Amino acid sequence: MRTLIKNGTVVTAAETSHADVLIADERVAAVGVGLVESEEGLDRVIDATDRYVMPGGVDVHTHFDLPFGGSFCSDDFGTGTRAAAFGGTTTCVDFAVQDYGKTLREGLDTWFQKAEKAQTDYGLHMIVREVNDQTLDEMDGLIGEGITSFKLFMAYPGVFMLDDASIFRAMQRAAASGALILMHAENGGPINVLVDQLLADGKTDPQYHGISRPAAMEGEAVHRAFKLAELAGTPAYIVHLSSRDALDAVREARDRGLPAFAETCPQYLYLSHDDMARPGFEGSKFVCSPPLRPADHQEDLWAGLRQGDLQVVSTDHAPFNYKGQKELGVGNFAKIPNGLPSVEDRFTLLFQGVVNGHIGLSRFVELASTAPARMMGLYPRKGTIAAGFDADIVVFDPNHERTISAETHHMNVDYSCYEGWTVKGLPEIVMQRGTVLVEGDEWHGKEGGGKFLPRSRSQFLT
Ligand code: URP
Ligand code: ZN
Ligand code: ZN
Numbered sequence: 001m002r003t004l005i006k007n008g009t010v011v012t013a014a015e016t017s018h019a020d021v022l023i024a025d026e027r028v029a030a031v032g033v034g035l036v037e038s039e040e041g042l043d044r045v046i047d048a049t050d051r052y053v054m055p056g057g058v059d060v061h062t063h064f065d066l067p068f069g070g071s072f073c074s075d076d077f078g079t080g081t082r083a084a085a086f087g088g089t090t091t092c093v094d095f096a097v098q099d100y101g102k103t104l105r106e107g108l109d110t111w112f113q114k115a116e117k118a119q120t121d122y123g124l125h126m127i128v129r130e131v132n133d134q135t136l137d138e139m140d141g142l143i144g145e146g147i148t149s150f151k152l153f154m155a156y157p158g159v160f161m162l163d164d165a166s167i168f169r170a171m172q173r174a175a176a177s178g179a180l181i182l183m184h185a186e187n188g189g190p191i192n193v194l195v196d197q198l199l200a201d202g203k204t205d206p207q208y209h210g211i212s213r214p215a216a217m218e219g220e221a222v223h224r225a226f227k228l229a230e231l232a233g234t235p236a237y238i239v240h241l242s243s244r245d246a247l248d249a250v251r252e253a254r255d256r257g258l259p260a261f262a263e264t265c266p267q268y269l270y271l272s273h274d275d276m277a278r279p280g281f282e283g284s285k286f287v288c289s290p291p292l293r294p295a296d297h298q299e300d301l302w303a304g305l306r307q308g309d310l311q312v313v314s315t316d317h318a319p320f321n322y323k324g325q326k327e328l329g330v331g332n333f334a335k336i337p338n339g340l341p342s343v344e345d346r347f348t349l350l351f352q353g354v355v356n357g358h359i360g361l362s363r364f365v366e367l368a369s370t371a372p373a374r375m376m377g378l379y380p381r382k383g384t385i386a387a388g389f390d391a392d393i394v395v396f397d398p399n400h401e402r403t404i405s406a407e408t409h410h411m412n413v414d415y416s417c418y419e420g421w422t423v424k425g426l427p428e429i430v431m432q433r434g435t436v437l438v439e440g441d442e443w444h445g446k447e448g449g450g451k452f453l454p455r456s457r458s459q460f461l462t
Contacts, residue, residue, distance in 0.1 A: 001025055001043050001434060004036060005395065008048025012055065012384050013366035021053055023391040026433035030387055046429060048395050054365055055384050056090030056392030056430065057347045058372040060123075061239055061263065061314035064094050065114045069337035070328055074319045075412045078117035078447045080343055083410040085120050085437045085445060088347035088427030090392040091373070091382050091453065093123040095151055100129055104138040108147065118450030120432055121392075123376065125149045125182060131166035136173045146454020148377050149180040151239065154221045155188035155289065164228060171232035178457040180376075181229065181236045185221035185246065186213060186290055195334050206283030207276045209333040210291035218290050219245025226253040226260050235259035235461050237375065240316045242268045242290035244300040251309050261375065261460060263312035264301050266349040267292060267340050271417060284326040285415050287336045288316065302358040305367060311460070312375055313350050313367045317343035319413035341413045345404060347394070349418070351425045377455035391434040400426035 003023040010019045010031060022029045022036065039045055064080040066073040075083065077094070084092055096111035098104050104126055111124055126142060128135055128150050139150055152167050153160035162170075167183075174181045194212040198204075203211070222238055226249065229236035241247060241262045253260035267288065272295040275286040286292055304310040318339020320326055329336030342349070350368055353359045359367070365384075373383025381390050404418040430438035437445040 002041070003044045003046065003434060004039065004042050005046045005048050005053055005393065008051050008053035008395065010053045010385055011361055011365050012386070013362050013370040016361055021385060021393065023434045026391060028385055028387055028389050028391050031385055046395060050397070050399070051428065052396040052398055053385065054394045054396055055369040056382070056394055056432065057088045057368045058091045058378065058382055059084060059089045059315050059317070059343060059346055060093040060312060060372040060376045061265070061316045062092045062094045062343055063316070063318040063339065066095070066097065066318060068318065068339065069335070071320055071325045071337045073339065074321050074325065075317070075341070075343070076117055077115045077122070078119060079412040080317065081118045081120040081122065081450055082443065082445060083344040085430050085432070086410045086427070087344035088394045088396065088430055089120070089343065090430065090432045090437070091121050091123070091378065092343070093125060093376055095127050096124045097127045098129045098135070104128065104135055104142060108142065112452070115452065117447045119445040119447060120437070120450045121453050122450050123378065123453040123455050125151055127151045127160070128170060129160055131162060131170050136169065139170070139173055139179060140177050143177055143179055148455045148457050149182050150174065151182040151184065153184040154225065155184055155186035155191065157188045157192055160184070161188045164224070168228050168232055171229055171234045171236070175232050175234035178461065180458045180461070181234060182239050183225045183236055184240070185218060185225050185238050187217040187221045191217055199332060199334065204332050206281065206287050206329070206333050206336060207273065209287045209336065210273045210276050213289060213291050215243035215245040215293055215297070218243050219249050222246045222249035223252070226258060230258055235261065235458070238262035240265050240290060241310065242297070243293045244297045247300055247304045247309060254309055259461060262310050263314045264305070264310050265314055265316050266342055266346055267417065269298055269301055269353070270349060272298070275417070281327070281330055284329055284336045285322055286340065286417060287326070287329070287333070287338060288318065288340045289338045302353065306359055306363070312372045313346065314372065315342045315346045317341060319411055321414045323414055340417055341411045342417065344409050344411050345418060347427060348423050348425050352423055355424050374459040377458050378453060379459050381453070391431055393431045394427045395429035397426045397428050398424065400424070402426060
């Protein structure tokens with residue numbers, strides 16, 4: 001199968017050029033001009049005039065089918081990866097979860113079963129809920145299977161939270177093995193005290209979720225995470241960074257030359273505490289952790305993306321329906337399942353950063369595809385358009401204006417955080433390994449069509 005994408009503007013993290021892309025079977029064969037003498041013998045020619053030709057998006061933080069807060073995320077691997085592809089994302093890295101009293105292996109096997117439905121390629125991180133001699137040994141073993149990153153929690157006491165000694169032990173093991181530690185950095189102890197006090201005062205509305213989780217407690221946790229990582233001699237990566245306080249702690253560590261990394265998410269760039277304070281119970285649609293911050297944090301996060309202190313934009317896609325799921329927290333904000341849907345919107349929302357002058361076009365590709373692929377050990381297979389890479393390609397119309405709505409999105413969730421927003425840009429054709437998954441409104445993928453991606457160690461560490 002040979003496909004030529006011609007007349008487009010090929011955009012990578014390194015450059016933007018008018019070039020054609022020749023695909024042979026699953027891989028990019030060549031990028032350049034005059035690649036074929038004749039179009040005869042090609043199976044398909046795609047005319048990308050006035051289009052950007054970009055590497056498929058890599059979202060390294062999704063939660064499909066996750067049990068959380070008394071409910072399950074409403075997208076499974078089938079619906080979630082399909083929605084991702086409609087939005088221009090062709091690789092997702094999801095989080096397998098260790099259950100209390102169970103091994104990492106058991107948690108991983110459960111996730112492999114869930115992932116049988118995947119319609120795009122995917123990788124897996126592992127959430128470690130209990131650190132003991134056995135799980136530490138298992139961490140080493142999983143690296144050989146391509147699970148090279150482990151998420152630890154400083155928040156959610158009694159659910160996910162680990163004490164500092166356990167975190168430190170896991171970090172020491174990562175230092176020895178080359179695994180990457182991913183950290184949910186919020187100080188769960190004082191947060192739970194505040195939760196109890198607010199509820200006792202009758203402050204039960206969704207906005208109090210935000211009040212109970214101050215940015216200072218994220219900043220403190222990020223600072224502590226990097227101090228522990230420094231002591232253990234290992235790199236660390238902060239997931240879903242939301243605030244100026246946390247960014248300052250990342251900067252401080254990086255300025256001292258530490259291998260300190262972080263991602264932020266579209267919700268922290270575009271939404272704010274005011275959304276959680278919408279009238280009635282509407283604010284529950286915006287409840288996630290860390291919470292949305294006052295809008296003045298957003299400029300700092302954009303600056304962090306420009307200046308390189310933030311390396312990745314992921315989604316932390318964790319969708320719960322408003323009806324029946326978010327509603328579990330009516331009268332008690334602490335019972336609202338935490339998480340927002342956005343796996344379909346990330347690529348286009350981040351592209352609005354180009355439209356609005358926050359970032360350049362190559363930086364967009366770097367944040368959406370190249371850096372996440374390198375950070376999570378998927379390079380040189382995913383993350384750019386170059387000979388030998390998987391032909392995961394988005395033909396993107398940058399001038400197409402459209403309105404985001406739950407009525408037209410493909411995520412299995414009954415609302416959109418961006419309902420009614422007008423955005424520029426449409427992933428018109430989305431290919432995975434040389435096969436078209438999305439063409440306009442049409443879906444050509446299938447459940448089980450996505451491949452598991454064993455990952456190498458983070459290439460940001462080498
Ligand atoms: O609110 C969030 N972030 N839900 C998903 C779980 C997590 O901590 O990433
Ligand atoms: Zn988290
Ligand atoms: Zn998450």
